[in-house]
Amino acid sequence: MSQTFGVLIIMINNYFHDVATVLFDGKRYCFVDNSKKISDTDNNAVIDYFLNIFSSMTRLARFALIWIIVGGVPRTIFYVDFEWSNAVGKN
Secondary structure (H helix, E strand, C coil): CCHHHHHHHHHHHHHHHHHHHHHHHHHHHHHHHHHHHHCCCCCHHHHHHHHHHHHHHHHHHHHHHHHHHHHHHHHHHCHHHHHHHHHHHCC
16 A cells, blocks of 8 residues: 555544544434433423434444444554654654
8 A cells, every 4th residue: 555545544534533433422412411301391292203313313323433443443553654653753
């Protein structure tokens, strides 16, 4: 693999890994925040809406978690080659 191609692949992987991390953390925040709000209401329509979107939000959060794990493997493997050496040169 050429140096340019490797850097491109690692940069794209790092970007999508960071996006998945933000997506997962955002979904976690939505779950916690909406769960607190839903426990204070007696409106059945609001509760039904929350339960309907819960499964799709869970699927998206699971996908983000899987991508964090899968995308973290090459990020960890190639960290020394592409990121650490530049940081060491700058102290």
